């Protein structure tokens with residue numbers, strides 16, 4: 378990069394200023410275990426803002442997904458239908474239970490899962506369908522819910538990207554039987570590391586409380602329902618610490634500001650780059666009229682892998698950091714060790730051609746202009 382240009386990093390955590398105050402209050406209270414002051418505050422925020430009534434604040438989104446796999450009682454030989462274009466945590470929790478993953482392709486206009494590809498994979502062994510809302514843009518939930526209910530198969534949402542995204546006015550995470558969010562430092566709302574499990578079916582609640590408490594009925598004990606708590610079932614340590622909950626609460630209180638800043642950046646790119654997309658130099662994110670996304674990511678989908686690499690290197694020379702995203706999981710060394718290769722052309726195209734641009738909240742107007750100018754310069758425009 379040229380020396381006079383300040384580096385524009387791909388991502389930068391945005392802090393509201395209240396995180397330190399809340400963290401200090403936990404430290405000075407001396408009560409560091411889960412479920413102190415901030416965990417209930419966070420859970421009540423999710424209930425008020427999104428009507429998520431049955432929630433578990435977990436140590437990660439991955440942990441919330443592991444709880445889902447346990448709650449569905451997934452066994453060896455069961456099949457789970459999942460997108461190929463996603464993070465490993467969408468599927469690892471089911472692999473840990475011995476399931477086989479059947480990967481579905483993405484749509485041509487969006488990295489999200491193709492509902493018709495899901496329908497084609499359903500068989501007697503299918504135990505769940507899990508979808509992932511890429512970049513906080515809603516999957517086609519109307520069609521996916523119909524496919525799941527017609528076949529009587531639970532629908533799950535990996536909503537790691539999707540806090541404060543909506544579809545037909547309802548929050549993402551409220552469509553599946555269960556959903557999981559992430560507050561990892563790379564996401565919109567940051568707790569360091571934490572996640573949220575949302576149960577939209579109360580039938581899972583009682584067992585979830587036991588799994589969450591390392592397999593004990595400690596929850597019933599703390600409510601005075603039993604005299605001593607006992608080992609009732611399998612379980613693990615899934616809870617987020619109070620320190621992470623304190624950081625999360627500070628961020629949640631500023632969610633409107635955080636999302637507005639991201640949306641401003643997202644919309645700037647989308648307007649500024651549309652002229653190049655119209656010339657078919659690349660594909661831009663698809664905006665579903667039924668959805669309201671949270672500007673988690675902005676990306677362009679180049680015409681080839683070579684062009685994407687050249688664009689990212691060109692921008693890097695101008696001090697602009699960009700990032701590729703997922704490997705298509707059906708092409709991963711782990712999956713190919715035990716499965717034959719099957720072509721999923723759209724997922725492979727996103728894996729090869731998608732390039733993410735910086736969209737973090739306090740990106741300056743000058744930085745946005747530099748990114749756009751860099752892309753125009755690359756295409757000789």
Ligand SMILES: *Cc1c(COP(=O)(O)O)cnc(C)c1O
Pocket residue numbers: 436437438439440463464466467509535537538558559560561570571572
């Ligand atoms: C970040 C992410 C996860 C995992 O989140 P953690 O909180 O880090 O466990 C899972 N799925 C997707 C799609 C993600 O992007």
